[in-house]
Amino acid sequence: MQSHIKPNSSVLELGCGNSQLCEELYKDGITDITCIDLSSVAVERMKERLLSKGYEEIKVLEADMLDLPFSNERFDVVIEKGTMDVLFVDSGDPWNPQPATISKVMAMLEGVHKVLKPNGIFISITFGQPHFRKPFFHNAKFTWSIEWSTFGDGFHYFFYILRKGRRCLDDEDSIEKIQIPSISLYHEELEGEDYIFRTNIEELNS
Numbered sequence: 047m048q049s050h051i052k053p054n055s056s057v058l059e060l061g062c063g064n065s066q067l068c069e070e071l072y073k074d075g076i077t078d079i080t081c082i083d084l085s086s087v088a089v090e091r092m093k094e095r096l097l098s099k100g101y102e103e104i105k106v107l108e109a110d111m112l113d114l115p116f117s118n119e120r121f122d123v124v125i126e127k128g129t130m131d132v133l134f135v136d137s138g139d140p141w142n143p144q145p146a147t148i149s150k151v152m153a154m155l156e157g158v159h160k161v162l163k164p165n166g167i168f169i170s171i172t173f174g175q176p177h178f179r180k181p182f183f184h185n186a187k188f189t190w191s192i193e194w195s196t197f198g199d200g201f202h203y204f205f206y207i208l209r210k211g212r213r214c215l216d217d218e219d220s221i222e223k224i225q226i227p228s229i230s231l232y233h234e235e236l237e238g239e240d241y242i243f244r245t246n247i248e249e250l251n252s
């Protein structure tokens with residue numbers, strides 16, 4: 047991830063929950079970070095945690111990723127980890143998701159594309175496999191190129207990088223696998239985030 051995000055990048059994290067991701071980015075020298083979450087409880091907890099650690103520069107807002115409250119071309123990087131997956135809960139057949147799921151995913155992606163600067167990147171870290179994500183990422187509305195890699199043992203996670211303005215129109219079906227060694231995270235690192243088990247907003251609010 048460090049190779050894709052420069053210290054002067056403006057970064058938006060979607061559905062931060064109580065993830066450590068923004069802190070880790072901050073420790074890497076990235077200071078212009080905005081985190082959003084739909085849950086007011088998650089936002090308050092995150093604000094408290096960041097303040098207690100002295101990371102008051104990181105902005106945390108209650109906002110809906112399906113209706114992003116930011117101006118066009120505001121961010122160099124938009125990142126989500128396990129948040130897009132929430133939209134696929136109860137989506138029915140993964141090969142043929144329900145219309146409601148399709149509209150939500152498209153609303154999210156259109157918003158992300160809009161707030162990205164030209165040449166900006168959208169990083170998506172997810173359990174969603176390329177054959178399920180590709181129909182959305184490849185929609186004709188978007189100008190981004192698409193690359194991906196996998197990581198994890200047993201469970202495979204996918205790391206997608208979509209770069210705005212780099213779409214190759216000659217090859218509409220292309221989705222390029224990044225040729226880097228597969229990354230293996232220690233189980234504790236994955237467990238520490240445990241995001242896949244927290245897909246229900248109501249749970250956070252209770």
Ligand SMILES: C[S@@+](CC[C@H](N)C(=O)[O-])C[C@H]1O[C@@H](n2cnc3c(N)ncnc32)[C@H](O)[C@@H]1O
Binds near residue numbers: 065109128240243
């Ligand atoms: C599965 S958790 C992932 C949390 C975090 N990204 C992580 O890696 O631990 C999904 C998060 O997305 C948030 N969320 C769900 N729908 C959202 C939406 N429409 N807009 C913003 N956040 C949303 C939830 O409140 C929850 O905190």
